[in-house]
Amino acid sequence: MIVVASVRPGRVGLPIAKWVDEVARAHGDFEIDFADLAEINLPFMDEPSSPAKRQYTKPHTMAWSERVDAADAFIFVTPEYNHSYSPALKNALDFLMHEWNHKPVGFVSYGASAGGTRGVAALDTVLSFLGLRKVAPAVDISAVWTRVADETFTANDRETATLTAQLTQLAAYSELLAPAR
Numbered sequence: 001m002i003v004v005a006s007v008r009p010g011r012v013g014l015p016i017a018k019w020v021d022e023v024a025r026a027h028g029d030f031e032i033d034f035a036d037l038a039e040i041n042l043p044f045m046d047e048p049s050s051p052a053k054r055q056y057t058k059p060h061t062m063a064w065s066e067r068v069d070a071a072d073a074f075i076f077v078t079p080e081y082n083h084s085y086s087p088a089l090k091n092a093l094d095f096l097m098h099e100w101n102h103k104p105v106g107f108v109s110y111g112a113s114a115g116g117t118r119g120v121a122a123l124d125t126v127l128s129f130l131g132l133r134k135v136a137p138a139v140d141i142s143a144v145w146t147r148v149a150d151e152t153f154t155a156n157d158r159e160t161a162t163l164t165a166q167l168t169q170l171a172a173y174s175e176l177l178a179p180a181r
């Protein structure tokens with residue numbers, strides 16, 4: 001599942017995620033679910049029970065749960081906002097719990113400086129609590145506004161090689177973690 005974490009109009013996250021989608025399809029090991037959080041449009045977490053109980057009452061939660069349950073690995077495409085990550089991503093994570101457990105995740109982060117890495121670092125405690133296992137190869141894109149033109153992100157060779165390495169590790173860890181799931 002490729003998660004597009006930015007939901008604002010004019011976001012650069014969508015063109016970057018489309019590049020991720022292209023590289024993942026070319027990689028060949030994956031069936032892709034392209035999860036655009038703007039399209040999915042979850043409200044702020046509005047379930048009466050903790051997701052630990054998995055007693056969902058809202059159709060949007062049930063649909064999101066089913067979709068995340070079906071995924072074996074994730075790529076989060078996330079901006080850095082105020083040295084943290086997208087609040088829409090936190091909300092989407094908070095809705096569920098068991099559905100994330102024992103699954104690998106890779107990052108494509110971006111921002112003005114530091115390639116969005118401070119945002120990814122801020123996610124670490126959340127990921128480990130949910131049982132998401134971060135793989136090492138990470139794409140980080142700085143001065144992101146210089147990299148998108150005509151709603152298209154043009155990657156350099158290093159970024160494509162890193163994303164390919166990330167995809168290879170996601171496939172491997174997805175299999176390794178399958179017995180735990």
Ligand SMILES: Cc1cc2nc3c(=O)[nH]c(=O)nc-3n(C[C@H](O)[C@H](O)[C@H](O)COP(=O)(O)O)c2cc1C
Nearest residue numbers: 006010011012013079080081082083110111112113
């Ligand atoms: C509310 C807000 C806070 C931001 N804070 C940071 C930041 O802390 N560090 C950084 O490198 N870029 C920061 N930026 C720049 C964004 O990374 C950049 O605008 C990027 O395009 C946002 O992603 P999006 O277009 O997909 O929403 C911020 C942008 C916004 C809108």
